[in-house]
Amino acid sequence: MEILTVKNLKFSYPLSSKATIDGIDFSVKKGEFILLCGAVGVGKSTLLRTLIPEIRPVGEISGDIHINDGLRIGYICQNPEEQIVTDKVYHEIAFALENLGYDNAFIKRRTAEVSSYFGLDSVLFEDCSSLSGGQKQLLNLASAMAQSPDVLILDEPTSRLDPVSCEKFFSVLTKLKNDLDCTVIIAEHNVSELLAVCDRICIMDGGKIIFDGEQNDALPILAKYKPLQNALPAPLRLYGAFDIDTTPPLTMKEGRKFLNEYFIPSDEDEEIPEFKYTSKALEAENIYFRYSKSGKDVLFDFSLDVYEGEILFLLGANASGKSTALSVLSGILKPYCGKIKVFGKKIKEYGASLYKTLTYLPQEPRCLFTHDTVKKELDEVNFQKDSFPYDFTPILDSHPYDISGGQAQLLALAKAVSGTRRIVLLDEPTSSLDHYMISQVTEVIKSLNADGITFIIVSHDLDFAAECADRCTLMFAGSPCAPEHPRKFFSGSSFYSTKINTLLRNHYKSAVTFDDAVKLMEENRRAKI
Amino acid sequence: MRGFDSLNPITALIYYLFAICIPMFTLDPIIALISISTSVLFDILLQKRMGGKYIFVFLLFLISSLINPIFNQNGVTVLLFINDTPITLEALVYGIFSSLTLVSVIVWFFTFSSVMTSEKLIYIFGRISPKTALVISMALRFVPLFLKNYKKTENALKCTGLYDTDSLFGTLRLKIRAFSALLTQSTEYGIITADSMEMRGYGKGKRTFFSLYKFGITDTVFSLGVIFFGILCLCTLNGVQFYPTLFEKELIYSNVISYISYFILAVTPSILTVSEGIRWKYLLSKI
The missing domain is CATH 3.40.50.300 (P-loop containing nucleotide triphosphate hydrolases)
Structure with missing residues (x-):
């Protein structure tokens, strides 16, 4: 009815x-x-x-x-x-x-x-x-x-x-x-x-x-429908990448069956590229932080070195102190113990001029907007159109509150990287974006990184991390574990990994991102029976 | 009998009406003494400690009891002269007792604010008008949220490096910007809240008011007791005078019923709190 x-x-x-x-x-x-x-x-x-x-x-x-x-x-x-x-x-x-x-x-x-x-x-x-x-x-x-x-x-x-x-x-x-x-x-x-x-x-x-x-x-239609590709569950997305006439796999179990039937396993391990950055951009040494005198330590013996030119991801469960760590590293919150250096100089010595070198974007990019059009927002920071890999022209006259979440994130990023900024700290840049926008943001971050900007990113989104990180680390008990290359990081962890890696683990150990997976699968496709 | 905390808010309100108004309007020295001792006792029982606020209370007491004899020259018994101004015993005694009353009222309000949580206040307003109760409840949610968002916005803007926060002018500019950005945000969010209210039937009919408090038999007994002793106290009280000469001691004796009733009234919450604690210990020892 x-x-x-x-x-x-x-x-x-x-x-x-x-x-x-x-x-x-x-x-x-x-x-x-x-x-x-x-x-x-x-x-x-x-x-x-x-x-x-x-x-x-x-x-x-x-x-x-x-x-x-x-x-x-x-x-x-x-x-x-x-x-x-x-x-x-x-x-x-x-x-x-x-x-x-x-x-x-x-x-x-x-x-x-x-x-x-x-x-x-x-x-x-x-x-x-x-x-x-x-x-x-x-x-x-x-x-x-x-x-x-x-x-x-x-x-x-x-x-x-x-x-x-x-x-x-x-x-x-x-x-x-x-x-x-x-x-x-x-x-x-x-x-x-x-x-x-x-x-x-x-x-x-x-x-x-x-x-x-x-x-x-x-x-079957969704599997082939381009605009939603990134949003699909891993088995269906992989199915969509090949022309195989079978019922589309939806669950992990069906996905594994699909793999076994059409692809040959291989434990070929791709070489992990050597870490090529040497000069330290930001150093944090033995930081302790808590919100109130009687509270628990949120950051406990937190030490982290970030190298100039890299993209470092800080991952971890809810309330593991990731966002707090970012606020402390950006100098907004003051630790009660420990020191932070930016390019070898303590952040206390910088004063307000710290934010000419380093900037921090909160999870809610709207906090940054104080003008009534996108154009005015960009003019405030003398935005150079050619220096930024995203084109704001269609939305220049819109109110910053009327543009989509992804565009807002990119606008905030554009404001953040203007001027002499060399380190950008991002808190959950993809949290309210759809998958199409996530790939746009990923592109922009990668291209800015190629221009020499160092990123420290806090995120829940493991696929996003696998896609663009140079190193990943996991927050646990108030301090980060040793940072590793994403391929090593994800293929090494048993529970905390990308959906693609979880699905393909027994087949292709080193496949972490979708592109890795498709490449390996193409090489190892079973001959038609 | 339950603890004073768990009584119906209306009962508690009636109680405070009498406990606070009697010392305030009678200005009787013995009532003031009863009032200050019982209110402090109750406050300590509630807080489990003295707290730094009593330093402030004591200073207030000292200052306000000295102000009266300095500015008021009524009374016949001159104690000393300061710059040819007589300081009289009567004015001094009046000052001490009136500031004792003032201070005791303040301490009563300390206990009031820990007994009457926002929940209970909303309940009282809800009985009068469900809409007012909703407005209070929304304000209680909105104000902390606004402050939290302000902090977030200010931090975010600080990190843009566009504001020179080392100088006073730059800091001021940052704060003004953050505040104006926050207003835009709040208006925007207000629309979402309004939609959410609309979708949940706000404004469609007559609103009722939901609360978890019941006016039970204990509340009836307690309220009647409070009203009885309160009125008894007021009716049997002969007013005391301080000027031109102090009251006679006999007047105090004649007010004895009144004092006893106020004492019973004022000490009850403390007794309830203590007996609740003892009963818990007793029950626990049986387990």
């Missing part, structure tokens, strides 16, 4: 000549789990928002939108923090129920149910601000579900979360679908976890739905 139908929907934003949504026919049946995918800027968010009368964007709209009477919609967007309204967790869950005018006894019961279902009972009386990003997004899901909506619409709910929280969020969503048969429409660029769960997949491009069908039919 259709609960929501859209016929020939067209929508364009004011002052925009192009239609963002250009003729969409779409219907939703009760109990369906629909995955809406597509590259950034194809109108996924706009489509979802036009479906909801309460938050429909302002603009020119035509076509039919039929929504069943009394259909209740729950909506979650990508900002975990800003969607929270009240100060305490239990109050937040009760918020929707209060608005709907339920009495105390009912709200109490429902809050109890919902909080235990979503695993929030241990934090029920905490301040919302004390939760982690993943818990915040779970809280948003819980409070949307508290009003028992008929349809749940999610707009990239995990784009701001780290991989572990993502997994947790999706597992709760899967449980919701299996237990409660809830109708879900989700737009997500992080599709790998969802492909196995969803019933139906819609691919959007240029304001149109170019594919709409069952999960089984969608996989």
Whole structure:
């Protein structure tokens, strides 16, 4: 039974000549789990928002939108923090129920149910601000579900979360679908976890739905669909790189079977290039740091040498002190013990002029924007168009808050590397970007690095690290392990590795990135039987 | 009987109304003494220690008790002259007791702020108007978030190297920039919050208010007790006068019922706290 139908929907934003949504026919049946995918800027968010009368964007709209009477919609967007309204967790869950005018006894019961279902009972009386990003997004899901909506619409709910929280969020969503048969429409660029769960997949491009069908039919098409290549789970992505006529592998198990069938194992080990940098750019010696006198040491005997011209990745679990380390290295936070030298000179001696040599970009690049157009932002730092490998011309007149997350990250980077800057510290530069944007950022970082800029990057994204690092290190117990070349680092670790490496470990030990893998697989393809 | 902390916020509010207003409006020396000793006792029981704030309290007491005799020359018993200004015993005694009252009210408020958490205040407002309660709750969330984001923005801008933070002018420029950037951010985020509220039915109908507090039998008994002793104290109290001559000792004796009722009223939270602690120890020893 259709609960929501859209016929020939067209929508364009004011002052925009192009239609963002250009003729969409779409219907939703009760109990369906629909995955809406597509590259950034194809109108996924706009489509979802036009479906909801309460938050429909302002603009020119035509076509039919039929929504069943009394259909209740729950909506979650990508900002975990800003969607929270009240100060305490239990109050937040009760918020929707209060608005709907339920009495105390009912709200109490429902809050109890919902909080235990979503695993929030241990934090029920905490301040919302004390939760982690993943818990915040779970809280948003819980409070949307508290009003028992008929349809749940999610707009990239995990784009701001780290991989572990993502997994947790999706597992709760899967449980919701299996237990409660809830109708879900989700737009997500992080599709790998969802492909196995969803019933139906819609691919959007240029304001149109170019594919709409069952999960089984969608996989072969997705595997070959270029804009989403990087977002696919490793087995499907490798499948897409070859022309092999078989059912597309989706899980790791299916992926291994696929490999065994069509490719010959090889333990050929590629030589690890020698580390070629010699002069130290930044030295940290025995640093101890804690946030309060009575607190625990976040950095404990932290020592790290960073060489000029390299890209160093600082990896590690949540709350392992990665970001803190970056703030300390950039001189924002002061350690209570230990010293930091930049090009052989202590950072204390630099004063404010330190930031002429070194700069730090926080996770949220928007913090850096103080002007109302991109052009003014760039003029502030005397930006030279030729020196930066990304072209900002199409967005020069936009407000820095209106450009996409990836563009914002690149704009922040452009500001950061201007002038005499030689060391750049980046905190999670890819955290809220889609895979296409990640490859753009990777390109830019590599090309800036070739021009001699040293990068220290904190990230959760192992594929990103494998792609561009010269050395990787893992934060543990407040200090980094010995840095190693990414190939050695990832092929040497048993649990903490890229998806490609985990999949191919028994076949090709040294394959860490997708390109490595494809190269090795091409060389070792089994002859057709 | 439960601890004072777990009473319904409205009961606690009634209690504080009497505990604070009686010394404030009667200015009776014995009541002031009872008030200061019981409030300090309760505060120490709550905090488990004295705390540095008592230095401030003591200084305030000294200063405000000396101010009255300096500026007020009423009273007949002159103790000494300073620059031809008489300092009278009556004014000195009045100063001591009035500042004792003042200080005790401040200490009562110390205990008030640790007993009445933001949760309880929201509950009290929620009873009056659910919308006001929501506004308070949102403010309690927004203000710390705003400060946190300010710090983040300021640090980020500092690292751009565009602001010479070694000079005062540069620092000021940085702070102003950070603040204005923060306003833009907050407006932007406000839109998301507004959408989120709209999607969860805000403004669609009459709002109710959810809370976990119940007004139980203990609260009824406690509130009635507080009202009884409070009114008894006020009714049996004969006003004391300080000027032109100090009150007679007999007046104190005639107020004895009033003092006892206020003492019972004021010492109850401490007794509840102590007995709760003892009961815990007793229960634990049985386990």
